[in-house]
Amino acid sequence: MFEGPCKKSLLLLTAAIVGSLSAAPAMALDFKQCVTLALKQNPQMLAAKAQQAEAKGAVSEARGHLLPKLKASFSASQSNNALTVFGMKLSQRQATFNDFGASQFNPSNPNSLGLAPAGLNLPGNYHNYGTKVQLEIPIWNGGEIWGRLNQAHAMLEAAQSGNILARQKLTFAVLQAYDSVIAADSAIQVAQKAEKAAASYVKTSKLLLDKGVLVKSDWLAAEVNREKTQLAVQNAENNRANALENLSILIGWPEGKNLVVEKPVQPLLPDHPLADLQREALADNAGIVALQQQLKAAQDGIQVARAAYMPHVNAMANQEWNGSSLGNAAPSYTIGGEVTWNVLDFARGGGMDRAQAKREQAMAALQEAQDKLRLQVAEAWRSAREAALRVKMRQLAVQQMEESQRLVRLRYENGVETITGLLHGQAELDQSRAELVSAYYAEAVQRGALLLAMGKLNPQEIVDAAPVPVEEGVQQ
Structure with missing residues (x-):
């Protein structure tokens, strides 16, 4: 058996090998790849595509009502009903004088006129095989069919606009999730930088304590501050894990497969006056376009309701074959037209009102x-412009706090500054760096919100951006 350091080394080596084998390789995705994945599987996009397919089906259905209908049927029947049997014989061209009781009629007997013909009244079982082909031709239905077709076209365009709107909303959601991961990465760097500075303060405080310059409480204060920075690092890593989980769900990333994002992105900021942007939004926003098409469909609905007051004209033609057997059928045809006009109907007024x-x-x-x-x-x-100004302000604030903290540290190392002042200055510097990270994220989101409102949010309007400069400044 292995004992002592050998056993411990073997366990560490085994753990390292197992960890290297079980760790899944991370794959880096850029923003456009994330959008592409989200568009393929996101439930909102699937629902939007289904609505568009449904609208296309409605157009095909409405267009079909403009075209003639051809029906074919085959029937086989048997009956002993006198009227039905006589009709079968007529359609088969098999009716004879005997069907009217000619054999029972005696011209010399006047009473024969009162006899009931047995062949006509009691025909017995009789059967018929019928084949029919019928053509129905709509000519004019008061504008109802065209109105429904126009309605279907309008709803299709509304569904297509809804699909565009869904794509843009999903792109915005991916932008928020993607940049939240970038912001979380930058926040981890900020927290790690603060942790490094805190460790340096602990080391410096211990040296000054050993020289008798500081009291033990100052050194303990530096230790407490380091613990706080370590907790901040853990919190930042948790936030990054949550952001990655959100992005993974959004794009349908396989569970258990590591995900890494590439460069940060930033939507382009339109430089036109506000009034021009509002006009562009009213013209290009997919949600507004969808509502305009829904309004058009509602207007076409009035035409459909008005058709109830108009005459309807239709034509039909059919060809029939009837026989007592499958191979013995008599042909016949019918051609006709029909004009119907619902002159009095109180219910149609409610349809018009609706x-x-x-x-x-x-x-x-x-x-x-x-x-x-x-x-x-x-x-x-306004928020996008304000966010851009806030980024510039936060950048200057970080530079100012870094220089200020450098001077405070020099005074502390020379014994002319307290640990309280040093830690307070470092806390302000850490806060400034965190606020700079938040400002970069807020600017990207506000720019995306503006493009979304204008109906122009697409991957082509989102470009790579420089990383948040959290590593710049004075090294601790």
Whole structure:
């Protein structure tokens, strides 16, 4: 058996080998790859595609009502009903005078006129095989068919716009998740930098304590501060794990497979005046376009309801074959046209009222959405500009705090500054760096929100950005 250091070394070696074998290789994805994966499997996109497919089916169905219908049927029947049997014989061209009781009629006997013909009234069992082909041709239905077709086209365009809107919303969600991972990585660097500085303060404090410059409580304060920074590192790593989990779910990343993101990204910021951006948003926003198409569909619905007041004209033609056996059938045809006009129907007025009410509702929904969009664009535009200014301010604040902390540390090492002042300055520096990371993330999100409101958020409008400069400044 192995004892002592040998046993411990063997255990460490075994753990390292097992860990290296079980660790799954990490794969780095850029932003566009993440968007592509999300679009393929995200439930929202699947639902949007299904709605678009349903709308296409409605168009095909409505277009089909404009075309003639051809029906074919075959029937086999048997009956002893006098009227039915006589009709079968007529359709088979098999009716004879005997079917009217000619054999029972005696011209010399006047009473024969009162006899009931047995062949006509009691025909017995009789069967018929019938084959029929019928063509129905719609000519004019008061505009109902065209109205429904226009409705279907409008709803298809609305579904297509809804699909675009779903893609853009999903792109925005991926942007938030992707950049949250980048921000979490930067936050870990900030926390690790703070931990390194705290460890340096502990070392310096111990040297000064040994020289009699500091008291033990100052050294303990530095130790407590290091513990806080270690906890901050753990918290930052947990936040990164949560951000990666969120992104993995969003893009359908396989469970158990490591994921690493590549460069940070930043949406482009439109440089047009606010009024121009609002006009572009009202014209290009997919949600507004969808509502406009829904309004058009509601207007077409009025045409459909109005068709109930108009005459309907249809034509038909059929060819039949009837016989007492499958190989013995008599052909016949029918050609005709029909004009129907529902002159009095009190129910159709309710249909017209309902169609007009739907149009009013669609108009109100469109107006409300347009008003909200103007406000949304204005707020996103101002927030994006403010976020850009905040980034510049945070950058200057970090530079100022780094220089200030450098001077505080020099004074502390020379015994003219307290540990309290040193740790307070370091806390402010750490906070400034964390706020800079948050500012970069907020700027990306606000720019994305502006492009989303304008209906222009797509991967082509999102470019690679420089990493957050958390490593710049004075080395601790």
